[in-house]
Amino acid sequence: MxxxxxxxxxxxxxxxxxxxxxxxxxxxxxxxxxxxxxxxxxxxxxxxxxxxxxxxxxxxxxxxxxxxxxxxxxxxxxxxxxxxxxxxxxxxxxxxxxxxxxxxxxxxxxxxxxxxxxxxxxxxxxxxxxxxxxxxxxxxxxxxxxxxxxxxxxxxxxxxxxxRRRWPAAADRTRADLAGRHLLGDLRGWTFRGAVLIAADLRGADLDDVDLLGADLRDADVRGCDLSSALFLTQPQVNAARGDATTTLPSRLSRPGHW
Structure with a gap:
């Protein structure tokens, strides 16, 4: 089959x-x-x-x-x-x-x-x-x-x-309401499962191995971010976020035309 x-x-x-x-x-x-x-x-x-x-x-x-x-x-x-x-x-x-x-x-x-x-x-x-x-x-x-x-x-x-076990100090923000928050700097290995990241500012943040399963990324600012190793990131999440030419995506995902 x-x-x-x-x-x-x-x-x-x-x-x-x-x-x-x-x-x-x-x-x-x-x-x-x-x-x-x-x-x-x-x-x-x-x-x-x-x-x-x-x-x-x-x-x-x-x-x-x-x-x-x-x-x-x-x-x-x-x-x-x-x-x-x-x-x-x-x-x-x-x-x-x-x-x-x-x-x-x-x-x-x-x-x-x-x-x-x-x-x-x-x-x-x-x-x-x-x-x-x-x-x-x-x-x-x-x-x-x-x-x-x-x-x-x-x-x-x-x-x-x-x-993510190689990032023992990573924070767990599962289902957290982080709408509009500034989340900059070292976020490697963080868990954002089911988190609300509407209009969150992630510009230039280090996002190696972050878990984004089910996270709401509407209008989240990911300009300058490297999302190539983000876990469980989907095309609808990417389409809803704000990126630019400096945003790096996993090879399986497409860059939205409005970026």
Whole structure:
């Protein structure tokens, strides 16, 4: 069985995020829209009519979002290439997309854990999730996502501890509210799991091996930062942050166009 793609390919998706997901103007999506209603900018060929000017037109939320490849998996595998336009089950499809996105994000993190600190226990869980991504809609809707999150979380925490053990003096800021704080200097090996770093100032900070799993990096200033060894950093987090040409990213992530 081939492993699922873990980055979005909108050309092979039926614009699912533009139809199935609810969004609001307050969150950077231009207008309020309920789940199941196509975005007013979605074209008949499932492309975005303002893709090249999303930020200028007041839709920055779209430039932050990443489905980790769940969109094309649901479009081409789960529903066998049959578009939402040809079905009357948008509620089901929305729930399936939500589950699939979580499965794909878990695979992204497990893949990094295997690269950074291999553990024999990781492989079987990754394979279990990969098999789930090929399931039909009904089994997907019965997946115990909470149980998977807990098991995957334990594996990621153990991998993080092994990587960061060379920084014994590193601080633990798990789930801390650090919005707007100045966090400069030596932060090597710090843990920011689930931390709120909205508009935090990290300019030029030493961020070797920091754990950023689930951290909220909206408008966090990472100009001049080397994030190449940051643990569990994702594309949506990067897209939401403020960087520049001097910000270094892991090779698996793309530099946002607005940087």
């Amino acid at each position: 081939a492993s699922p793609e873990l980055t979005s390919d909108c050309s092979r998706c039926f614009g699912l995020c533009c139809v199935l997901l609810p969004f609001s103007a307050a969150s950077g999506f231009g207008v309020d829209k309920p789940s199941g209603t196509p975005c007013l900018h979605l074209l008949t060929d499932d492309r975005c009519g303002i893709h090249d000017t999303l930020r200028q037109d007041g839709w920055p939320g779209c430039t932050v979002f990443e489905c980790f490849g769940a969109g094309q998996q649901v479009s081409q595998v789960t529903y066998g290439g049959v578009s939402w336009r040809e079905q009357d089950n948008l509620g089901e499809m929305a729930a399936v997309l939500s589950v699939m996105r979580q499965l794909h994000e878990m695979l992204v993190h497990l893949g990094e854990a295997e690269r950074r600190s291999p553990d024999p226990a990781t492989g079987p869980v990754r394979k279990e999730i990969e098999i789930l991504t090929t399931a039909e809609p009904e089994p997907l809707l019965h997946v115990d996502v909470d149980d998977l999150h807990e098991r995957v979380g334990d594996l990621l925490a153990a991998a993080s501890d092994r990587v």
